Amino acid sequence: MVEFHRMENGLWRPFPVEYKRGKPKIDDCDRVQLCAQAICLEEMLNLEIPEGALFYGQIRRREDVIFDQELRTETEDIARKVHALIDSGSTPKPQFSKKCEKCSLLELCMPRTCGGKKPVGNYLLKAAEGP
Ligand code: SF4
Numbered sequence: 001m002v003e004f005h006r007m008e009n010g011l012w013r014p015f016p017v018e019y020k021r022g023k024p025k026i027d028d029c030d031r032v033q034l035c036a037q038a039i040c041l042e043e044m045l046n047l048e049i050p051e052g053a054l055f056y057g058q059i060r061r062r063e064d065v066i067f068d069q070e071l072r073t074e075t076e077d078i079a080r081k082v083h084a085l086i087d088s089g090s091t092p093k094p095q096f097s098k099k100c101e102k103c104s105l106l107e108l109c110m111p112r113t114c115g116g117k118k119p120v121g122n123y124l125l126k127a128a129e130g131p
Pocket residue numbers: 094095096097099100103104105106109110111
């Protein structure tokens with residue numbers, strides 16, 4: 001969602017707001033997502049967006065996010081890595097973790113069965129060897 005805040009000069013500035021069901025995470029992923037949205041708006045509208053906000057439903061709290069150079073650099077680095085990943089044509093193996101339990105892709109991704117470092121061939125060889 002994008003709010004529009006009136007500036008001192010009377011013009012309106014977009015203010016992106018991202019709603020999350022849960023609570024703030026220990027990593028920067030939500031801030032990076034919001035920053036990416038801001039960068040897209042900046043490119044579309046040819047203006048600067050200095051801040052936005054994250055709203056967390058579980059704690060019913062809104063946090064302002066400043067799009068400083070550090071966050072922008074982190075966001076651009078991740079965007080470059082995602083482009084490289086897409087260009088490579090390969091999908092990374094899923095790694096099951098606590099966050100998977102709330103992920104909307106859990107049933108498609110199947111990180112418990114498709115993840116891990118051991119190839120299925122090892123399992124089949126062991127099974128063929130018997131007890
Ligand atoms: S279920 Fe898959 S996509 Fe979702 S968090 Fe886990 S590994 Fe990532």
